[in-house]
Amino acid sequence: MSEITHMPPLKQPGQFWALMFACTAAPLFWLGQLGLGYWVTAQICYGSDHPTVTNAAGLLRTVLIVFDVVAAIAGAAGLLFAVSLRKAAQERARFMAQWGVFSSLCFLVAILFTAIASIMVPLCAL
Secondary structure (H helix, E strand, C coil), X not given: CCXXXXXXXXXXXXXXXXXXXXXXXXXXXXXXXXXXXXXXXXXXXXCCCCCCCCCCHHHHHHHHHHHHHXXXXXXHHHHHHHHHCCXXXXXXXXXHHXXXXXXXXXXXXXXXXXXXXXXXXCXXXX
């Protein structure tokens, strides 16, 4: 039979959750940003079977901009966590931290471009 060796557990269990936050915060908030943007646009432009105009357009745009700011802060926090964990003792933790830096940077750029689009582009062209 083959000799299968398993990776030893992480020396610091709390470090695992910090690494998971670093790797997934920016992508998850970007996904939420897209979903909220589509929902807000759908509510403003097509609240029923035909194009409608709602009185809450200003409120919905404000909610969208607030979530854009929260997403940017969460992406930056994930990037900071990943950068701070790059000097980890275990090789696998260093790999996850490097991956967290890469994914946080890529998705933070996507969050910023989506935020610019949600501010600059009109929600509905009726």
